Amino acid sequence: MPSLIGFYSLALGSSLSFLIIFFSIKNFRNSKIFDSRIIFFSFLQLLLVSISFLGLIISFINSDFSNETVFNHSHTTKPLFYKISGTWGNHEGSLLLWLLVLTLFIFLFIIKSQRQPTQYRILTLLFQQVIIVGFFVFLLKSSSPFNYIFPIPQEGLGLNPILQDPALAIHPPILYLGYVGSSIIFSSALSATCLNYISKEWASHIKQWVLISWIFLTLGILLGSIWAYYELGWGGFWFWDPVENVSLMPWLALTTLVHCILALEKRSILTSWVVVLSISTFTLSMCGTFLVRSGILNSVHTFANDPERGLFILIFLFSLIFLSLFVFFFFHKENRKIDSSIFLISKETSIIINNWFMMYFLSVILIGTVYPIFLEVISSEKISVGPPFYNKLIAPFLIPFMFVMALGPKLKWIKSDIKNKIYLFIFFLISLLLSILIIKNLEINFLLNTLLVSLAFYLFFLTLRDFFVMKYKNLSQTIAHFGFSLFILSILFNNIFTTEIITNLKVGETYTSQKFNIKFENLNQKQGQNFKSIVGKFTIVNSKGKIETLEPELRIYNQPNITTSEADIRTNLLSDRFITMNTVQNKDYFNIRYQIKPFMIWIWLSILLIATGGFLSLFKKKYEN
Amino acid sequence: MYGRKVKLRFFFIVLILTILALSIYLVLKSLEENVVYFQSPSEIKNIAEFKETKIRIGGMVKKDSVSINMNEINFIITDFKNEINVIYSGAVPNLFEEGKGVVAEGFLKDRNFFMASKILAKHDENYMPPEVKAALEEK
Numbered sequence: 001m002p003s004l005i006g007f008y009s010l011a012l013g014s015s016l017s018f019l020i021i022f023f024s025i026k027n028f029r030n031s032k033i034f035d036s037r038i039i040f041f042s043f044l045q046l047l048l049v050s051i052s053f054l055g056l057i058i059s060f061i062n063s064d065f066s067n068e069t070v071f072n073h074s075h076t077t078k079p080l081f082y083k084i085s086g087t088w089g090n091h092e093g094s095l096l097l098w099l100l101v102l103t104l105f106i107f108l109f110i111i112k113s114q115r116q117p118t119q120y121r122i123l124t125l126l127f128q129q130v131i132i133v134g135f136f137v138f139l140l141k142s143s144s145p146f147n148y149i150f151p152i153p154q155e156g157l158g159l160n161p162i163l164q165d166p167a168l169a170i171h172p173p174i175l176y177l178g179y180v181g182s183s184i185i186f187s188s189a190l191s192a193t194c195l196n197y198i199s200k201e202w203a204s205h206i207k208q209w210v211l212i213s214w215i216f217l218t219l220g221i222l223l224g225s226i227w228a229y230y231e232l233g234w235g236g237f238w239f240w241d242p243v244e245n246v247s248l249m250p251w252l253a254l255t256t257l258v259h260c261i262l263a264l265e266k267r268s269i270l271t272s273w274v275v276v277l278s279i280s281t282f283t284l285s286m287c288g289t290f291l292v293r294s295g296i297l298n299s300v301h302t303f304a305n306d307p308e309r310g311l312f313i314l315i316f317l318f319s320l321i322f323l324s325l326f327v328f329f330f331f332h333k334e335n336r337k338i339d340s341s342i343f344l345i346s347k348e349t350s351i352i353i354n355n356w357f358m359m360y361f362l363s364v365i366l367i368g369t370v371y372p373i374f375l376e377v378i379s380s381e382k383i384s385v386g387p388p389f390y391n392k393l394i395a396p397f398l399i400p401f402m403f404v405m406a407l408g409p410k411l412k413w414i415k416s417d418i419k420n421k422i423y424l425f426i427f428f429l430i431s432l433l434l435s436i437l438i439i440k441n442l443e444i445n446f447l448l449n450t451l452l453v454s455l456a457f458y459l460f461f462l463t464l465r466d467f468f469v470m471k472y473k474n475l476s477q478t479i480a481h482f483g484f485s486l487f488i489l490s491i492l493f494n495n496i497f498t499t500e501i502i503t504n505l506k507v508g509e510t511y512t513s514q515k516f517n518i519k520f521e522n523l524n525q526k527q528g529q530n531f532k533s534i535v536g537k538f539t540i541v542n543s544k545g546k547i548e549t550l551e552p553e554l555r556i557y558n559q560p561n562i563t564t565s566e567a568d569i570r571t572n573l574l575s576d577r578f579i580t581m582n583t584v585q586n587k588d589y590f591n592i593r594y595q596i597k598p599f600m601i602w603i604w605l606s607i608l609l610i611a612t613g614g615f616l617s618l619f620k621k622k623y624e625n
Numbered sequence: 626m627y628g629r630k631v632k633l634r635f636f637f638i639v640l641i642l643t644i645l646a647l648s649i650y651l652v653l654k655s656l657e658e659n660v661v662y663f664q665s666p667s668e669i670k671n672i673a674e675f676k677e678t679k680i681r682i683g684g685m686v687k688k689d690s691v692s693i694n695m696n697e698i699n700f701i702i703t704d705f706k707n708e709i710n711v712i713y714s715g716a717v718p719n720l721f722e723e724g725k726g727v728v729a730e731g732f733l734k735d736r737n738f739f740m741a742s743k744i745l746a747k748h749d750e751n752y753m754p755p756e757v758k759a760a761l762e763e764k
Contacts, residue, residue: 233718233719234716356644364652368656371656372660382662383660383661383662383663384660384663385659385660385661389655389656389660392655392659393652393655502715502716505695509695562719562720563719582717582719584691584698585693585721587691589693589694591716591717
């Protein structure tokens with residue numbers, strides 16, 4: 001029953017799109033005042049899609065296996081929390097969530113943009129409706145979450161156990177808020193271009209939307225990363241896997257946009273660039289959806305290898321790109337009246353330089369992600385591009401990037417100079433000396449690592465100083481940049497000082513090395529709601545005699561019958577101790593992986609800081625006055 | 626003579642083109658160096674010369690071929706036509722099992738021995754690396 005209601009409200013919701021488009025076009029031509037019927041219908045559409053989504057959630061909670069989606073992805077013994085999160089843990093449900101967020105955001109946009117010109121609001125709504133209609137068609141035609149099966153199965157197939165995890169339960173909605181938030185930026189940039197409204201006023205109005213999607217995208221990626229760290233058992237947090245890259249690319253574009261929109265707001269420069277960035281952010285989000293959903297990239301995100309679905313997204317994507325290119329080339333006019341001269345030493349120059357670096361990073365990731373796919377299509381040769389490629393091409397360029405990032409905020413808009421700023425030089429010397437001290441005795445690439453660490457320290461110290469000197473002025477930027485320096489520092493130290501031991505042990509055996517002994521004490525059994533688990537007990541004694549007990553787990557889920565290994569992680573401010581165990585072909589030996597990862601928690605905290613910076617920026621006017 | 630502005634613009638364009646050319650060169654060069662090719666056991670049997678580069682081998686873990694001691698795990702990857710011995714001392718993913726698909730990354734010692742440095746994780750029991758699927762379909 002709920003899934004029947006869900007289906008009908010979805011169908012009804014789609015027909016509302018035509019009403020909205022009809023009234024919008026009428027209103028666009030005739031009236032100066034925003035037609036309240038459009039607001040009403042948009043609200044109704046939001047309500048209907050919510051009801052539809054709620055219907056799906058209820059079907060999941062009730063384990064209504066007459067619904068195909070529920071049957072494929074749920075099971076009666078699954079805990080309630082994961083029954084609910086299973087709603088978007090599959091292709092159909094996650095698309096419905098996309099649609100829900102699309103309709104939610106356009107409704108909020110209409111409500112929140114009352115001070116903007118009427119024509120601009122209507123045109124934005126129209127562009128957004130084009131996307132919404134596309135998703136309605138996609139959902140109803142090839143990925144309906146409400147397909148009926150008969151005879152009704154007794155039991156469902158269950159949700160992939162590695163998705164049964166709190167971080168991953170909220171990862172998709174948060175990430176989608178970021179992805180879909182960029183659709184508003186896309187529609188609004190296109191409509192502002194058509195109406196020649198790319199201006200300071202537009203910038204300060206759309207900035208909020210840019211920030212909101214940026215914050216959610218940041219948090220969404222963070223959650224996915226944390227999950228990968230403890231659930232996949234490799235002890236890393238970023239693997240340069242294509243599915244990770246497709247979320248990082250829109251993030252890079254969006255981060256660039258966050259900065260350019262400031263330049264537009266303050267100086268009316270970079271107008272075309274801002275439009276191009278707004279378009280590419282959403283296009284990259286869509287590309288991500290296409291690559292992940294089409295089955296081209298195989299991963300935990302690939303729910304269905306259905307070529308028809310991939311084809312649909314591809315056609316849809318190309319029409320959107322074509323539409324936006326058309327709008328951009330035919331309607332975009334540079335405003336020549338405004339003084340757009342740029343001086344070498346100024347805040348905007350630093351923003352532009354780092355824009356170039358960001359675009360470089362983006363293209364490296366794009367090439368690394370797409371090149372293997374093209375090569376396979378062209379020559380049927382199968383290759384993979386791994387971390388060394390990205391590290392080599394990105395790490396060295398972080399050095400000038402961080403330098404500009406450290407100095408940029410010290411400069412003023414329009415024209416600036418660097419007089420009387422001896423502290424900038426002193427800070428640099430201190431950072432350099434400090435990093436030489438740290439790096440010199442290690443057997444790693446001296447020059448690259450010293451420069452990376454020292455520039456990260458430089459940014460760290462300069463932003464730290466700003467907290468005391470600048471107080472509340474530019475607090476959001478200081479926090480975000482401080483977070484970034486902390487992020488790079490923690491990654492570097494995490495990489496440099498990681499220790500790892502991989503060995504095979506039987507119960508009772510001890511692994512001995514100079515640094516520590518690992519003793520496999522015993523095995524215990526435990527029973528969970530939908531899994532049985534084997535818990536190993538390991539005692540680790542390090543060279544200083546400090547004893548720690550870690551208990552990694554192997555979970556054998558009942559439906560689907562899959563074994564997952566749950567890492568045991570002990571965290572403190574200095575380091576994480578991480579252990580996983582695995583059976584090998586039911587032999588007596590267990591495969592043990594023990595890692596000491598320094599500053600792990602700081603990687604997460606620094607990303608939170610970066611997001612906090614964005615969050616504070618939303619309320620900038622309030623706290624600065 | 627040309628004005629200062631024209632010179633500056635010319636300089637700027639040259640600078641951008643140089644940077645662009647340089648970054649394209651860098652990207653392509655490191656692509657060439659850091660790309661990992663995928664091969665099946667049969668393809669390895671027919672290799673003419675050995676290169677010291679990292680490759681991936683995909684196929685099925687042969688039945689009753691896994692043996693383990695404290696330092697390493699040995700097993701055989703087969704595509705049901707040819708097989709290759711793998712020596713591995715690292716962490717194994719959850720779904721590593723005899724009779725199941727596997728992808729190992731590492732270096733070839735000779736035509737029969739492969740030193741693996743990584744065994745790729747899979748996420749789901751129905752999932753088979755596309756390479757393995759293709760290799761099996763060829764059979």
